[in-house]
Amino acid sequence: METSESEIIEADVTTHTENEQDENGESSENPVREAEKPEKLFKLPLSRIKHIMKMDPDTKHSTQEAAFLIAKATELFLGSLATEAYKQASQAKRKTIQKKDIDSAINCIDSLAFLEGVLE
């Protein structure tokens, strides 16, 4: 199946963060969770993010902004990965996402190639 990976992920990211139509003029089918208060700017613990960043032997210092952006990007990434995995589950007519759906998503989408072999 050769679809445009970037378009797939972009559409889902749009639904995740804002209740707006995406650039193609298609409205989101997924219900947007507006229960999240705007004050809660990020959900992943910044301390844990920084801890992981330090695991990179070449990285010594980062600004608070950099850590925040990586935390936020990771949230967006999770949304995209979950959406892609759900597509795989849907094709198999399942409503429970399984690990193999995530594996399939990784194999299908170029930008997820960095995860190949990592989740074994």
Place this chain on the structure above:
Amino acid sequence: MAQSFDDLNLPNAVVTRIAKEVLPENVSIGKEARTALAKAASVFVLYITSASNALATKNNRKTINGLDVIEAMHETDFHMFVEHLKENLEYFKKIQQEKKDAVVKQKLQKDGESNCAASNDNADENDIQ
């Protein structure tokens, strides 16, 4: 090292909550899949960190900044996140500034109160005279 890396997984509950936000309500995520998502997220953090650091180093800097991360999103084919990240960054900066201002304001108030107390003492002395 592999064992310590597992300990660096982001909290499963938070990861699952974030993933569920984009999914229809009747969809669930299996246990192994939740763990896989958390691990994938950790790997992503490292991946972007490494890419950001490469960019910082290229510019003769040892500290990764926000622009390095934004640029890294382009380099790693996650450019579709950039607009959202930029908007959130503005909001984050605003909150940080508000926090700083609140701290300064509190300090000024405390200083003001102690000055008032001092001048009241002086006024009492003048009255006596």
